[in-house]
Each structure stands twice: as C-alpha cells, then as structure tokens.
Amino acid sequence: MPNKKRPSVYITRKLPDIVETRMRELFDAELNVDDMPRSRDELVAAVRRVDVLVPTVTDRIDAAILDEAGPQFKLIASFSNGIDHVDVEAAAKKGITVTNTPGVLTEDTADMVMALILAVPRRLAEGARILTDSKGDWAGWSPTWMLGHRIWGKRLGIVGMGRIGTAVARRAKAFGLQVHYHNRHRVSAATEEALEATYWDSLDQMLARVDIVSINCPSTPATYHLMSARRLALMQPTSYIVNTARGGVIDETALIKCIREGTIAGAGLDVFENEPVVGSKLLKLANENKVVLLPHMSSATIESRIDMGEKVIINIRTYYDGHRPPDRVLPGRT
Numbered sequence: 242m243p244n245k246k247r248p249s250v251y252i253t254r255k256l257p258d259i260v261e262t263r264m265r266e267l268f269d270a271e272l273n274v275d276d277m278p279r280s281r282d283e284l285v286a287a288v289r290r291v292d293v294l295v296p297t298v299t300d301r302i303d304a305a306i307l308d309e310a311g312p313q314f315k316l317i318a319s320f321s322n323g324i325d326h327v328d329v330e331a332a333a334k335k336g337i338t339v340t341n342t343p344g345v346l347t348e349d350t351a352d353m354v355m356a357l358i359l360a361v362p363r364r365l366a367e368g369a370r371i372l373t374d375s376k377g378d379w380a381g382w383s384p385t386w387m388l389g390h391r392i393w394g395k396r397l398g399i400v401g402m403g404r405i406g407t408a409v410a411r412r413a414k415a416f417g418l419q420v421h422y423h424n425r426h427r428v429s430a431a432t433e434e435a436l437e438a439t440y441w442d443s444l445d446q447m448l449a450r451v452d453i454v455s456i457n458c459p460s461t462p463a464t465y466h467l468m469s470a471r472r473l474a475l476m477q478p479t480s481y482i483v484n485t486a487r488g489g490v491i492d493e494t495a496l497i498k499c500i501r502e503g504t505i506a507g508a509g510l511d512v513f514e515n516e517p518v519v520g521s522k523l524l525k526l527a528n529e530n531k532v533v534l535l536p537h538m539s540s541a542t543i544e545s546r547i548d549m550g551e552k553v554i555i556n557i558r559t560y561y562d563g564h565r566p567p568d569r570v571l572p573g574r575t
C-alpha cells in the first residue's frame with residue numbers, strides 16, 4: 242500500500258463545510274463548491290490525474306471510466322452507504338481499493354422508513370397539503386374527517402434484515418407492528434427473540450401475508466426487480482410498500498399498474514428507478530394521495546453527512562498510512 246503524506250483527492254459533490262475544511266487540511270483536496278454533478282469527461286480527467294476519488298450515489302464509476310485511470314489512482318472512497326454506482330469488480334481487477342460509509346446513516350434512514358410507513362395509511366402529506374392550501378380557512382375537526390388506516394397491530398414484512406432492516410424492526414416493534422422478515426440469512430435467535438420477528442425463507446409467502454412491505458436490501462444484480470410484477474401481484478389489495486433502498490429493487494412500472502388497479506393500496510417511495518427522473522405516472526398517483534414521494538432524503542441529516550465525511554477521511558487516511566481501510570468493499574460482498 243502506498244505511503245503518501247498528502248494524496249490528491251477529487252470530491253465530486255459539495256460536502257458539509259466542516260468535512261471540506263478537514264479534507265483541505267489533510268489532503269490536496271479538489272472540492273465541488275457549486276455542487277454541480279460532474280460530467281463523465283470530468284470524472285475521466287480526474288482518475289487520470291488524482292490519487293483518490295470521492296464519488297457519491299449520483300456518479301457512475303463504471304469499468305470504462307476505471308480503464309482510463311492512471312497508475313497513481315488507487316482508491317475510491319465513496320461518500321455513500323450503497324455502492325451500486327461503483328463497479329467494484331472492475332476496480333478490484335485494476336488493484337483499486339473501494340470503500341463506503343456503512344453504519345452512520347442507519348438510524349436516520351430507519352426513522353424515515355417509519356415516516357413513510359405512516360405517510361399513506363395515515364394520510365400525512367394529504368392532511369398537510371389540505372391545511373396549507375386552505376390558507377387558514379379550515380372548518381375544523383369532525384369525527385369522520387381525514388380517516389386513514391391504523392398501522393398498530395399490522396404485519397410488517399422487511400425485505401433485507403441488515404443494519405437498516407434491523408433498525409426498522411426495532412422501531413416497528415415499538416409502534417406495535419408485528420415484525421416479519423425475509424433475508425438471505427436468518428438473523429440470530431437472540432435478535433429474532435428481541436424483535437419478536439418471524440423469519441420467512443420464502444419471500445413470496447411473506448408478501449402474501451403482510452400488510453406493509455419495507456424494502457431494505459442493497460441494490461445488486463440479484464436484487465434488481467426483486468419486487469417483480471409477479472411478486473407485487475402476491476401482495477394484498479389493502480397492503481402498502483415502502484422503499485428507501487434503491488429504485489431498481491422494485492419494477493416501478495409494475496408497481497404503478499398495481500396501485501392504479503387497486504391490487505396494492507399505496508406506496509411511500511424515497512428512491513426511483515430512473516433517479517432523478519420521477520415519471521408523470523407516479524406524480525399523478527401522488528396527486529391522488531395513493532403514494533408519497535420523497536427526493537432520496539432518508540438519510541439526509543447534517544449529523545449523518547458529517548459522520549459519512551468522517552468515515553471517508555478515515556478510509557483515505559488509513560489507506561495512505563499503509564493499513565487496510567475499515568470500510569473496504571470487496572467484490573461480491575455488497
């Protein structure tokens with residue numbers, strides 16, 4: 242591993258001031274003060290020239306870009322938990338280390354999952370909009386005003402019981418939801434017991450039996466359209482789906498069809514298949530109050546962004562101190 246005092250580091254997006262200041266102190270840091278997404282050409286020029294790239298979820302670091310990397314380019318220290326925007330396999334083949342920022346956005350994301358679980362059945366966005374649009378002219382409370390559906394006592398099916406899925410389960414239990422989950426591996430008996438969680442080896446069977454589905458698995462080739470048209474059809478007409486993971490895990494076209502046809506009651510979505518494009522059909526469903534759409538903001542707290550920055554710095558620093566960075570991502574392990 243190289244031992245370099247001040248590596249040159251190219252950061253693709255604006256980061257919190259405190260993170261940028263520290264990066265400037267430690268590295269020859271090239272910042273993005275105006276926060277405009279970098280073009281492919283700019284990324285290629287960067288990997289030809291610098292030692293370290295700090296990309297994030299809005300950058301696509303594929304094999305073609307990595308082919309352009311100069312011999313000095315050794316580290317991709319991503320400012321993200323998810324790593325689906327980086328071709329980790331191609332990087333490994335070229336001897337380039339990849340790191341991410343796991344763990345520090347777990348709790349904030351899980352909080353927002355709960356907000357989205359409540360959003361459609363309890364008509365949160367709709368209620369807020371009605372009051373704002375009324376411009377103070379509201380007739381007041383009535384027993385049949387804004388009735389939604391109770392979530393207490395319902396069954397929540399968590400798809401992906403990693404850090405975030407487990408944090409969601411903890412909150413869900415406190416909200417009185419029954420926790421069900423599907424995961425590649427069953428979690429420990431102690432965790433299951435603490436969460437009073439029921440494991441489903443078969444995702445299909447779980448989907449047919451729960452009231453709310455929360456997607457919390459990473460985006461990998463294996464989870465692309467995991468929630469396919471066939472699987473969405475297994476859900477109950479009174480059920481809701483929440484996605485804070487990645488848009489590609491759900492077949493969005495099929496989901497829109499299910500909600501329009503009433504075979505699924507609604508959805509809370511923070512991520513989209515063709516992000517940042519959110520199609521007009523989804524926007525129409527939002528106007529009809531069948532979906533609540535958020536602009537990929539589940540982990541968006543100043544605290545999480547500072548912690549993410551801290552992790553990026555530690556990963557770069559440890560690498561250039563000649564050690565293995567703590568958040569190394571290995572091919573096939575996302």
Ligand code: DGY
Pocket residue numbers: 298320321322323324346537538539540541
């Ligand atoms: C990530 O870092 O993967 C997130 O999607 C940002 O919230």
